[in-house]
Amino acid sequence: MIRRKVSGEFAPPIVKLLQTLASQSVLAIENARLFKESHAKSEQLAEASKLKSQFLANMSHELRTPLNAIIGLTEMLLEDAGELKHAEEVEPLERILRAAHHLLELINDILDLSKIEAGRMDLHVESFPIGPLVDDVIATIRPVATKNANEIIVHCPPDIGGMHADQTRIRQALLNLVSNANKFTERGHVTVEVARVTDRGRAEITMTVADTGIGMSPEQVGRLFQEFVQADPSTTRKYGGTGLGLAISRRFCQMMGGDIAVQSELGKGSTFTIRLPARIEAAQPSGPLLRRVRPERAPKTPVKGSLILVVDDDQTVCDVMGRYLEREGFAVRTATGGREGLKLARELHPAAITLDINMPDLDGWTVLAAIKGDPLLANIPVVLVTIEDNRSRGYSLGATEYLTKPIDRERLIALLREISSPVARKVLLVDDDEIMRESVRRVLEQEQWEVIGASNGRFALEQLAESSPDVILLDLMMPEMDGFEFLLAIRQHPEWRDIPVLVLTAKELTAEDQKQLNGYVERVMRKNASELGQLLFELSRMLPRSIERGRHARSKEILA
Known part of the structure; x- marks a missing residue:
């Protein structure tokens, strides 16, 4: 309420001014109230996002841990069935393995998508040769091509050189394209062509995957990169899939300053092209830039000093890894906790150590830092084998290599043979x-x-x-x-x-x-x-x- 010292009415201009002041005051008070509510809601959303991320991380760990054990045990049973010639057991075990891999793929895709949407997907930028990456993708997908009677044609120049980018994400994107091409093609051809080009003075790498499969209509192409959507819903029943692979692959490429383009004609086939800068200008990992060891089968001959220490809090993982490493001629000791692992490392001085990250008593990061900080242990190669995807941190702490579960057995065995064998x-x-x-x-x-x-x-x-x-x-x-x-x-x-x-x-x-x-x-x-x-x-x-x-x-x- 406003009062004047003398009696009488306010002059009209004063009344108008006071009315304007009152309306603006009401507006200011309302804006303050709305801002307070908005701030409270933002805090609630931030807390909800944090809880969602924590839930996804916990869910990922709790689901992937038993799945990895199922995959490892099933692979061992398949080997035993083959050696014992129990043919009737092979097909059911293969079905279990396919189902486990499918479920694991779905969990990984959902987790990747949630990280991208939350802005928490980090790039691990490193220098690597392109040729081995392409060879690895083709070797991985060749069984699918054989099953569908497809011929894979690869054009990758010997002098293609290397890239400075996130090798894991590029491999994931290329593998998705080559896998889809073979899945949607039967008795046809899948051509993979890699080239180094220059666009407006910038060196770029293109990876083109062309198939002679079922192809797509313009309408189907238009919704191709939407999450949880397949070009033709009817293909889900025949070919399977989650509708996430292409969307995630494109997001990865866009994060690295590139993209994925597609051309397709219904009934004639599709052509997908990954286009990426040859050098990604991103924050460097604090550790060295590591190249991966290609998985090549080594002969089953023991090597001098081939004691491998396996450190994992999951006893099943220790048993599975111990069993197939021993089959390859290694001597194996296991530890089901970080403290026990450090104790055995100091007692045994093994040729190499495989180390999990998520352990209750002493996590893998602490164990790795302790190993690399001890002059008597620092030269022992440590391979991180874990569900957690944090390569930059692993390399910065001194890991020789970083493998994610489920374990690629051939790759791990090849790597351990390389780092535990005496070489010139x-x-x-x-x-x-x-x-x-x-x-x-x-x-x-x-x-x-x-x-x-x-x-x-x-x-x-x-x-x-x-x-x-x-x-x-x-x-x-x-x-x-x-x-x-x-x-x-x-x-x-x-x-x-x-x-x-x-x-x-x-x-x-x-x-x-x-x-x-x-x-x-x-x-x-x-x-x-x-x-x-x-x-x-x-x-x-x-x-x-x-x-x-x-x-x-x-x-x-x-x-x-």
């Missing part, structure tokens, strides 16, 4: 400082490394032409050809571009220096004689990836 090791040491070269040479030769020295980049190129090393140790500041020029030079040679490079320099790196090195080297270390022990550790971690590079190169030579 050769390093090219490029540094104009002769004293530093000799210091590093002495330390490396004591650890059975063969060291080839070069005083600048030009001499190093001459050494590369004669013999390819497993790893390159590179200084940056050198006469005639410095380290930056050397890196550019080896990128022009397909046979050299994937050799792991570790930079050892006294130079204070500028932002421009870091930009030039980004994606082309595995690690940058300060040139310091007191840190040569850490240098040995980094080289031991890079060795399995250099072995894989050599194996892939040899396989290409054989195919040629």
Whole structure:
């Protein structure tokens, strides 16, 4: 209420002003009330989103843990049935295995979609060769192609080189496209073509998957990338599927600055094209950029020092992994908790450790950090085998490799054989400082490394032409050809571009220096004689990836 000191009516302009003031005050009070309600609702929504994410994470763990056990045990029973020639047991066991994989795929898709929608799906950006990724996808899907009497035709140039992106997500997207092409095609052809192109000055990688299958109408193409929707609902009954695979694959590509395009004609087939930048400009993982070991069957011959320590709180997982690793010639010890695992690691000093993350007494992150922080254990390769998908953290803490459950047995066995077997090791040491070269040479030769020295980049190129090393140790500041020029030079040679490079320099790196090195080297270390022990550790971690590079190169030579 407003009063005046003298009696009488307010003048009309004053009344109008007071009315305006009153209406604005009411509006302000109403806006404040609405804001308070909106803020409360936002907090409720945020809490609901947090609870939803927590529920999905818990659900994922509680469902995937028994499913992984079912898959592992069923695979073992299938092997036993085959060896004992119990043919009547094979078909029911195969049905169990297919059903378990289908359910696991659905759970993983829903979890991925929820992470993307919540903005919690992280990219793990790394450098990797494209050829092995394509080979791995084709090898994975070939049984489906054989079942449907399809011929898979692959065009991937030997000099296609590498990418700097999220390898796991790209593999998932390409695998989805190739799987769909073979699923919707019978007695036809599926063509996979990979190319490196330039668009407006930007290098890009295209992966095209074309089939001669059932094809789609324009209306079906229009709803193709919607979640939980298939192009033709009637195909669900015949072919199965959740309607999530393509939507998630496209989201992954868009997160990396690319996309998936489609062309299709009903009754004639479809063509899907993944288009991605060759280099994804994203935050780098704090650990080294790791290349994966391709799954190749190794002979069943024990290797010296082949004791494997399996650490997992699920006794069934320990039993399953122990059984099939022993079949491959490994000696196995198991621990069902983090504390027990650390104790056994110190007592046994195994050739390698497989480590789960989600354990109640001491989680895998803590165990991994303790192993890598102990000078007596730090050089033991640790392979993370877990449901949790957090590769960047695993690599930053020192994991040699990161595998997600259900376990790819062939890949795990191939990896363990590589990292637990004695191999010849050769390093090219490029540094104009002769004293530093000799210091590093002495330390490396004591650890059975063969060291080839070069005083600048030009001499190093001459050494590369004669013999390819497993790893390159590179200084940056050198006469005639410095380290930056050397890196550019080896990128022009397909046979050299994937050799792991570790930079050892006294130079204070500028932002421009870091930009030039980004994606082309595995690690940058300060040139310091007191840190040569850490240098040995980094080289031991890079060795399995250099072995894989050599194996892939040899396989290409054989195919040629």
